[in-house]
Amino acid sequence: MAKRCPVLSVANSKGGVGKSTIATNLAVVAATCGLEVMLVDTDPQASSTVFAATRGEDRPSFRLVQMTKPILHREIPKLSDNCDLVIVDSGARDNATFRSALAAASFVLVPVTPSAYDIWASEDVFTVIDEIAATKEDFEVRVVLNQVVPRTVIAREALDALRELTESQGIELLETRIHSRVAWRMSSSEGLAVTEWKGGKSDNPAAGELCALWDELRIRLGSLPGLPAG
16 A cells, blocks of 8 residues: 655644745745645635645646645545645634644644734644544644744743743644744745745745755655755
8 A cells, every 4th residue: 555645734723823824835845846745725715725826837836725624634545646745724713624634634733923822822723633633643743933023022932932832732843933024925925935036045034944944844744855956
């Protein structure tokens, strides 16, 4: 029997934490690495779908599937036969579709923004994750701090609070920090990853953050390849 490809769900039941931006950027990076990628948009807002529709045909491509019904955990094995990686952009609400997106995953990435409210709200998603994890054997969870304003008291305090929360949950906080930068918003509006926008990594710190995030994730997802040199 062929080995199932890893399924990465980018998930948080709190809205506005950057799930779609991270999911679409990771899909582009994985495609750039030569992987066959399927990006599944389960969010009724369809941000990932709009991103894919905006994207130029001359760019590294991925397959986009919209699925807003709670059947993802059953359908992914049927849809992903020829994939190296499935990335799921989950909706921002704890409902049956959200839980299906978690149940389908072998790996969950939880973006959290640096505010006390968002960190407190993230406790809800960890509760759901615990419920899903109890039914699965192959299931890992990591947290990434997103939309950080550097060198601020709020960012430092939020990081300390998030470390305390993740440690209490037994969940690893990734080393990579995603900062609040214009590049993330502008590139997404053009259907581009930050690694493709205005010269890529050498001219854009956001691109370096995306590459660092991919490097942290790809080993955990099964030793997937890194980005080509240059």
